Amino acid sequence: MQSKTIVPELAAVEIHGMDRGSFILKGAFAVGAVYGATAVSPFVRQAFAQAGGDVDIVNFALTLEYLEADFYKKGIALGLSAEVEKLATLLGDHEQEHVETLAGTVESLGGTAATEPKFTFPIQDEASFLELAQILEDTGVSAYNGAAPAIESKEVLGAAGSIVQIEARHAAAIRFVNKVSTTPDAFDEALEMQAVLDAVKPFIAA
């Protein structure tokens, strides 16, 4: 079917969700053009701080981790080569640990953990699995990097940082297997929450 890009919406978001050029710090606060003006202030003051801030962000992360954990389960169920299955199992185990930690974090913040949606992925074989794995892990990195500056609690920020580093390592490991650059740019992109949610919508079955 769609051989090159499995999910065009997602690939498009990755590239266009944020102006790459403006994100890279050319001088002092080029990033401020993105975060200062458009993201952080409205994010913090309206969307989050008012409505329980960190709980919403952690539930957002939890949803992404549900998605990733389920994706690896479904990928392994396809029947993968030994090397890829080993990697998929390792990564899937990490995502499951992230799910459990984030669900616990929401509870400890006094919120209610988001329930796991039903997911569906357009993967039929190892090649399509690896292609989508790369997109999901890269998107996960950008999702955390985009949301993290709005986190108020130092503890939650630390946990998010600890997880996003693992997502980045996953992305590199998958890219290594896919024989593409493990680190396509000197600065990883950040995506706003809504862009990420729109991007993963195709994987949520009703």
Add this chain to the structure above:
Amino acid sequence: MSNPEASARSALAELSDDPASRKRFLKQMGGGLAGASALSLFLAACGGSDDESSAGTTTAAGDTGAATTGAAASGGDLEIVNYALTLEYIEADFYAKVIDSGLFSGASLELIKSIGDHEQQHVDALLGTAKSLGEPAAKPETTFPLESADAVLELAATVENLGAAAYLGQAGRIENKEILAAALAIHTVEARHAATLNTLTGKSPTPDGAFAAPASMEDVLPQVMPFIVS
């Protein structure tokens, strides 16, 4: 907490795994440094940014005092940015020297060049940020053991894992959201480098498991000291 792979570890890795030798090293470096004063001495050792350090007549204690005052006056973010800048200077210099060493060719040379280019871009970005906040850290003179391609890749993996841990260790301390966003964007790139080099050297891309461990300045500084000449 220590990684399972215990093969030919560099002195650097040994230092990071062995609290006793780390303490010994800290003592050697300046009589039991701790916390902010370790950074101050570190920055002073890197040449600092003030004029008196180039005169070379001030004592370590004197430099420490001056650097501490400077950092305190300019706020914590400058100190953190200068710390990151110094680490990136070291990394960029490392890859430049590796490229010059002639130990690599072909695809592995291309990878080294690509990683080195990223580190240089980090230097440029952090230098600009430090300038906007105050006085940037000076570029240190560095030295690295470049004996064989295998040893260099091991050292590169160690340095990148340390770099990723160092950024993670500062995330919760950064006050300015724009600087935090920039640090995060660099942090995950260091993590990608680390995973790549780990894979190339036969290690797990995720040696900490599902959650990456942070490293404090106190943990990181003694590990990079051996690479700093002045």
